[in-house]
Amino acid sequence: MSQHRHQGVDTLRGLACLLLVALHTIGEAPEHGLRVADDHPLAVFAALFFHLRMPLFAMLSGFVYGYRPVEPGQRLAFLGGKLGRLGLPYLFAATAFLAVNIVLGGPHALPLTGINEAYLLPYAQFWFLQALFLIFLILAMADTLFPRAPFAVAAALFIVSAIAFLSPFGRGIEWLSFDRMLYLLPFFAFGLALNRMRPAVPRTLIAVLLGGALILMTLYALDVFADPHRDIPRRTAIALALGTVLGGSLLVVTLRFDPLARIGRFSFTIFLYHLFVVEALQWLYASAGRPPAYVGLAMGVTAGIVCPIVFHLVVLRLGHWPARIALGLDARARRETPATVPWPGKNTGSEATASRLAKP
Template sequence: MAAVEPVREFARRLASPPGRDPSVDTLRGLACLLVVLYHVRGGGPTDGLRLDRGNPWSYLVDSLVYLRMPLFSFLSGYVYALRPLRERWPRFAQGKARRLLVPMLVVGTAFALVRRAAGVADGGEQTPWYLWHVVPVAHFWFLEAVFWVFLLVGLADRFRLLERWTAVVPLIGLAVLADAFVPSPTNVLALRDALFLLPFFLSGVAAHRFGWRTAPRPARAAVVAAALLLALWSQLGLQGVVARVPERHDAVAALLGVTACLSLLLVRRSWRPLAVLGGFSFTVYTCHVFGTSAARLVLERVGASSVTLNVLVGLLAGIAAGVLVELVARRSAWARALVLGGRWPRRGAGGAPRPASSPAS
């Protein structure tokens, strides 16, 4: 019976939980797909499948890079606005540290150890182990960076600085300009990446807090038109017609990310497979690389050279790895705390640990 419990848990996820917006979960699922696909392709010439930039799959990844991490950050802000700071800020900070930094340290360090054992270098050099997470480890930079964003936005909410759209919109513009022009020689503790995420997170907060989905039609039409024009400009850059738009720390890329996220939020469509995947977004993000790397090694061993086969198998393996980790981790109070960022287990009267609560979104 214990062996089928993860299957039952997965079946329960097929039904939309009460109080959740399936269209938002669908967007979270889409963000998961974009992240996994990016790491299947590889973020650099020595990562992933090492595809030529002219390959159609590689071109697709490059086209969607302006939406990938902005969408994750935008949805984090949107979900935060559903349950904003209502407690003392230190308690809020402690909860976010448990939810984000503990899994970063546990899963991220495990990933760094595996990568070190495989002889994979970081940017051409081996980062000393004692600097792991001081210098962000691979994709775990997002957990560290969004932690700082949560703290900053929570503090602003504490002093009621984000209650009017006339204050938030200029702040988003200021964050875009700061990300574009502040020098970024180092990225200690992912602080520079936090500045990259900030405008998208604030946009997500504003989208929920000020009713973006019911905003005046001219405003919505203008944002959608801007997103389409900026997307066209990015495509011209990929084709070499104009200068290529940088992936990060660029005002055009940031505005494209903000307007694209706002446009997607207007769709209000849900698709059950993506909505279910969105429910596993945390572990899919943290653990998908274990699945994508394993799939690539197996396919290389059996001599499967089809790029499309490698992409699709890697995509499925990355998703499966994240889903499986969460289903298994939820069966243990300590695993929920260490891997999922749940509450630390407490001992009951009989000495048995109490179940940890589910991690907050």
């Protein structure tokens, strides 16, 4: 495990993993997961944090990218590295997940004539990786065109993507999760902008984020309690505002909680493989006569976190190529995830050292 990590980022990664696994265990609708009604406390809990889960993942991705951006003349090398880091595990995990669902008749099975949809359209949780790679394509262009204005690039990208987020542009375009890329892009750009604020995030912005998070979360919670049966759309003004202020607030206060940070170090593997375990447990849960939903939640979240971590550690011991294909990692480097470095403005070494430590 790398010794050069940002425990605050790992803590938030762990939190995002817990929320994601809990959502898939509970189910996004009464016919999924634990089969609880929309007004059940667990379903209400899942709805309350709907606008935090994926925006937080995207914001953390943008924040970490800020430490190792594409460099002039290295655009193809950067994108090739991202293909290896994201593309190989995507192909392996999505193919394995699809095969398991086809053989066992799972909820994510596709007809043999339509298996290409698992690679070209949003499929299970894997759509996030498609969308993230499209975002890296955009950043590879923007950062190499304007290498002397990194903060301006991040700020402009946030403004433009926020306008696109609220507009009709791209809605319904599912190829390579383009619509969902537009959903994630403002949060990625905001995390990148927070990283590039030097020497530190202004206190005024911190106060605005914290105050906005409190007010908006209160109003949103009242709305959810008033009508827990309604659908929750992604690309709305409240979704943009909540995702930005909630994720931004968590990031600027730099929470540190070691148990969550330990989970967060395996966040990519948990993201890729938790649904294998969750769906298997849901079958066992139904076979056992559906015990209390809270028991099912505890089982699903525990197994959905622990099993991917065990898988990660086992695969690393199998050698270089299994780790590259299943995890997107170089086992010879002996590290669990790419290293991250402390928040801008907190001196732990020279800029050159920080840049070197942050390179994948």
